[in-house]
Amino acid sequence: MADMIASKLLEQKKINEDMVAISTRTPGGRAESFIKRYPNVSRQSPEELANQCELLFICVPPIAVKEAVAQISPHLQKDAHIVSIAAAVTIEQLHKWTGSQVSRYIPTLTSETDTGTSLVVHGERVAEKNKKRLEEYLASFGRVKNIREADIDAASNLTSSSPGLIASIFEEFAQAAVRNSSLAKEEAFDFLIHSLVGTGKLLLEKQMTFEETLQRVATKGGITAEGADAIRQQAPQMFDEVFSRTLKKYEEIKETVSRGDQ
Incomplete structure (x- = not known):
């Protein structure tokens, strides 16, 4: 850095x-x-x-x-x-x-x-x-x-740590595509990376929210909506665990630093 x-x-x-x-x-x-x-x-x-x-x-x-x-x-x-x-x-x-x-x-x-x-x-x-x-x-x-400062640890997950966390999420997304098709890993990664870039541009340049983006893509009762429902059912527990474990790790580091300060 x-x-x-x-x-x-x-x-x-x-x-x-x-x-x-x-x-x-x-x-x-x-x-x-x-x-x-x-x-x-x-x-x-x-x-x-x-x-x-x-x-x-x-x-x-x-x-x-x-x-x-x-x-x-x-x-x-x-x-x-x-x-x-x-x-x-x-x-x-x-x-x-x-x-x-x-x-x-x-x-x-x-x-x-x-x-x-x-x-x-x-x-x-x-x-x-x-x-x-x-x-x-x-x-x-x-x-x-x-x-x-009280919010800096949680906010760091969304800024400093997020490239690694996002990479972990979409690594699994791409691997799931490979497991469920004949796509090569390189193809799946290529498709997904370009989709991520395009989605980022929509969110920033068009000032769209995540919900608006979903509504633009997902037809009620359609394929994308089905996948989004699966994510919404499973993801909250996963992301709560991400914050639970990372915030605990921050506290452990703080305790280590404090012991060295005594």
Whole structure:
């Protein structure tokens, strides 16, 4: 996600290469690839980066956020704005670990195609100019939605996690077509992917709701209506289970982070 954020800002010309500095805990890999693509980006230690940058994205796993913030905090500029992309690390915890301005940002893979919704929660210390700067940057590759922190886990299922969840659903849909026909897997996937793209365009460009789309396709008593009825009978339990298990996982991560904070 760090690669995606920086790459999109550079592609959209919101920033120049000489405005970007990166620090990584794991030499090689994506960091080296990124610097090859953008040779004027500097690579620095966390302390050097904190000393020079006003806006800092912390892109590490939840359990590592405290350590990363502690490492840079003594070196931060007075007006520094820290943005954490980690799930389950709260504004309250970030405030506890640093006196700087802090925000949470939940990115989504779909931002790679300039679509999707970025979720943002700002801490009470964040100046309006810094809120505006961050949101203008993020808006260059998708929508930005300010959200109550209490809702961020459930909302993340609909934004950040949704590409994976949607892929899981339609993987099963395509496999069912293969099991119930002589279609090859590649054919089923091709048909379904193009249908997904077209449906997305209808929903966005024609501003149709899911229900309106169904009504346009499904004739009462017809084949599509029969399939839709089957989904409506079975899907609620499945999706309730999705939220039950994912929200439980968020709580488990929060407990792990809290234990490390003691």
